[in-house]
Amino acid sequence: MPELPEVETVRRGLDKWVSGRRIATAEVLHPRAIRRHLPGAVHFADVLAGRRVGAVMRRGKYLWLPLDDEDALIGHLGMSGQLLLQPAEAPPETHLRVRFTFDDDGPELRFVDQRTFGGLSVSTGGAVLPAELAHIALDPVDPLFVDDAFVEAMRRRRTEVKRALLDQTLISGVGNIYADEALWRASLHGVRDTSQLTRPAIRRLLGHVRDVLNEAIGQGGTSFDALYVNVNGESGYFDRSLNAYGREGLPCKRCGTPIRREAFMNRSSFSCPKCQPRPRRPL
DNA sequence: AGTTGCCCCTGCGCGC
DNA sequence: TGCGCGCAGGGGCAAC
Structure with missing residues (x-):
């Protein structure tokens, strides 16, 4: 998959192009793309609508986009996942799984994943680190790594x-x-x-x-x-x-x-x- | 409790 | 040309 350097490259892009924007809609095109999110894909889309994205974070190969309160949109790219900024009129990618629009009518965020080993979920716990990522060790690029x-x-x-x-x-x-x-x-x-x-x-x-x-x-x-x-x-x-x-x-x-x-x-x-x-x- | 396999998927390039 | 096989940057989870 994308390993840490590729994920960090994606994180920087998201931080530049998505951070600070407010999600208008989330559209799930493939249920497998929503992982470890027990309430299901419909809830996933509902809970994200209207949420503002904070500074994009990463630990190891996991990304998360902090939302209002202590929620976060967690992403893992698996072996073949991509997060792409695309104009709304761009034709859908073959393996487009999830599409986010924003209330500023700027570029969409698209989760594209050929093999569907990656996925997104909404975390409802953890101000510093989403609870779902507690088992992931610090990465060696993290200043807190000992x-x-x-x-x-x-x-x-x-x-x-x-x-x-x-x-x-x-x-x-x-x-x-x-x-x-x-x-x-x-x-x-x-x-x-x-x-x-x-x-x-x-x-x-x-x-x-x-x-x-x-x-x-x-x-x-x-x-x-x-x-x-x-x-x-x-x-x-x-x-x-x-x-x-x-x-x-x-x-x-x-x-x-x-x-x-x-x-x-x-x-x-x-x-x-x-x-x-x-x-x-x-x- | 720590460690190791299996399995989840799709697409590509290769040899027959 | 076509088909089957092996291979691909990952990780959760069951089983030992």
Whole structure:
């Protein structure tokens, strides 16, 4: 999916183009797009009409638009979700799921999602953080993220380091691309046992995670295709800076060895066989 | 209690 | 040309 840098790019666009506006109507075109919202899609639309949007927030890969009172419109893009600002007269996208109009008659906000793994919901609790996101850990770009606490939590884990990086209850915002990129920078293989890593090694890895996320934010995220775009439909440029992800067979930019691809959790992991050797005794 | 699989979807590119 | 398969940037939840 969009990982933290892509979601942050979307957040910035929403903050610029949606924050401060008052929702006129919300139209749900696909019920699956409304997630974890027990009162249902009709209620979702009713409760949003007339609400003013505050400063747009993000934690990890989740976004939320604070509303009046302590309510918030929560969004997750899943694997293929997009939030797009579109003129009202723009033809509906093939996978248009939800459409918001505003009382200023300006551009609409559209939630477009091919695979419908993403979704929106209205939270009715939590001034600082919607209650539904309480289980999501702070992300490493958050000023409140505590590095020491992360290091100790990692060492308590009995799992592989890549699985840990992808665990959103431990550290949020990292997905398959940026996990592979951070591991490449740290010269660690993803199946290394977290409890076997030294504190300095975890600290170095965390530094690389934070660096790669910040660099990607600076490039507007990673886009291989039109699926990953900002609210104006534009792609980011970080794909040019990738060192491991998607580079199977291409030379490692550090040592020249062809990058390998390995199966991992029904997906793929990319790494350098020389810089990131598999541990002798995997977990 | 912590960790691991399964499953939710659609579309694309590839090999036969 | 056409079809089946594998693959895709995620996460909730059941089951161990």
